[in-house]
Amino acid sequence: MLDLVPVADGSSASDALAHSTRLVQRAEELGFTRYWVAEHHAMPGIASSSPPVLIAHLAGATERIRVGSGGVMLPNHRPLVVAEQFGTLEALHPDRIDLGIGRAPGTDPRTAAALRGIAAARLHAPDDFPDQLVELASYFRGDADVHAVPATGNAPALWLLGSSDYSAKVAGMLGLPFAFAHHFSSRNTLPALEVYRDRFRPSATLAEPYSMIAASVFCADTDEAARELALPAALQFLHLRLGNPRTVPGPAEVAAFDWTDQARAFVAQRQSEQIIGSPETVRAGVEELVARTGVDELMVTTSTYRGEDRLRSYELLAGAVGTASSSAAA
Secondary structure (H helix, E strand, O other): OOOOOEEEEOOOHHHHHHHHHHHHHHHHOOOEEEEEEOOOOOOOOOOOOOOHHHHHHHHHOEEEOOOEEEEHHHHOOOOOHHHHHHHHHHHHHOOOOOEEEEOOOOOOHHHHHHOOOHHHHHHHHHHOOOHHHHHHHHHHHHOOOOOOOOOOOOEEEEEEEOOOOOOHHHHHHOOOOEEOOOOOOHHHHHHHHHHHHOOOOOOOOOOOOOOEEEEEEOOOHHHHHHHHHHHHHHHHHHHHHOOOOOOOEEEEEHHOOOOOOHHHHHHHHHHHHEEOHHHHHHHHHHHHHHHHHHHOEEEOOOOOOOHHHHHHHHHHHHHOOOOOOOOOOO
């Protein structure tokens, strides 16, 4: 699972975080392998802004499931700090921590500049992401000039994340596992996976390419119910595209919204990239997506107005396609 920790209209960040705690525990019971949380800033509808803090809490509330970041946006942080944070997490929860690294800011330019302590104009400076990545890895290996405690000897599983072919190239050249954001960049999924596999070089981490994609999935008892379930998240994304980030709207607002032809077309296009339907429909969609992309793992993300609907969607998904404990499909 990829959890954005969605905040619904009329609820609070505390409510959203409490629901994620229940959700990760249920995910463990259902046999899911990983539970990742995102890094987004200055977004009223997303309560996941500090992955290491949230990972510590979620790992402490569970026993077996891997918990990680999807991801830490490395340009927002000093590599030494990230190494210390995730070394601590790995020391506390051995062999259960994933460090997914991304290079996008995860926010607007003004907030990104504040996070990095620089002037907004400097956001367009030459990209030093590869150097940051090399520095981060050196702290876990213990061959950096600075001795990062407890990072040295406590390296989490490192993944590179991407929504284009940039990180695909880097992941391939470094021989690292690669996770692609199919849920918001589906047209780039196949090209990026092809680049990753073509550029892959065996490493101490991997002998062969290992890939995962994240897809939006909404599952309900019927196709019609699933389409209704998916509408609030679609409207929230439409607001974001219009420059008005907000909480997940409720059914009344969805019904009262001025659905112009352009708005309907936008939502239809977005939902065409998602898997929405009854358990039977979702199973077919998952099988088709995994076969088409050839990925080793599928990560699913679901955002709904009501937390219980999100939990039920995951339960139906697990029943329909199985989880890693019983199936290679999810």
